[in-house]
Amino acid sequence: MLRPAVLGWAMMATLLLVAAEVVGGVLGRSVALLNDAVHNLSDVPALGISWLAMHWAQRPADSEKTYGYHRAGTLAAFTNAVVLVILSLWLGYEAIGRLGAPVEVIESWMIWTSVAALAVNGGITLALVRGRNDLNLRSILIHNFGDALSNIAIIGGAIAIRLTGAHSIDPLLGLAIGVLVLWSSIGILRESSHILLEGRPRELRLEEVARAMLKIEGVQEVHDVHLWSLGGGHNALSLHARVPDMHMDECERILLCIQEKAAKDFQIDHTTVQLERAGLPARSGYVMPEPAKSG
DSSP, X not given: OOOHHHXXXXXXXXXXXXXXXXXXHHHHTOHHHHHHHHHHHTHHHHHHHHHHHHHHHTSOOOSSSTTOSTTHHHHHHHHHHHHHHHHHHHHHHHHHHHHSSOOOOOHHHHHHHHHHHHHHHHXXXXXXXXXXXXXXXXXXXXXXXHHHHHHHHHHHHHHHHHHHOOTTHHHHHHHHHHHHHHHHHHHHHHHHHHHHTTOOOTTOOHHHHHHHHHTSTTOOEEEEEEEEEEETTEEEEEEEEEEOSXXXXXXXXXXXXXXXXXXXXXXXXXXXXXXXXXXXXXXXXOEEOSOOOOO
């Protein structure tokens, strides 16, 4: 588990990096460095939101947030992705404007500033890699990995400018950085919005879960099966299961078996089941009327 303090240190290091890139971009007259400074500046609120989300996610459920605060990280990832999409479009616009009127840059400032930035972004990426399975932290990890790649590109571009004198390489790099940010952020935006809209977890299949429940002795039919994610790797399941008339103790056994199968086979840690008497007419959108064939 990644500690929130790591995000705090990453935020301070990013602020110092932004200041260094602004100085290097102004002195070196490099739009790529200035665009990368703005790109890195967007990491600061992203890291701050993620730090806050990690603290919120640890809070227990209460009378207002009955499921807890697991989606705080998902909401942070969604917010970060929206900011990054807007930022990438702006970076692309600025770079296209400079293509028509290239400015002579000072390659040494580009090279040494980007080397320092690469060290910082590489260190942050390595520090965050332990939290790569968390969507919120993965948005930050991908962003910092993209930062590191853009630093490498700026170093290579500065060397190419020195060798060829083609100053249009600088705005081309700025445009490439914008495209990279857009590509990486759209995936996070798509996945986080899927969770916020209570979409089915990608790794689970509705029919597979329903058929697994039908293998439990006593379950004759399942319907109204719903799967969704609470965020932070916590998945939830609700369903109606029809069983024959039986003693309350048998009902308790079936409930326990459904919960155990959901947790063991599908890593679902929150299961809600409504038991109904078999033979009632079906009034739902998803019904599995026949038990799975054994053997």
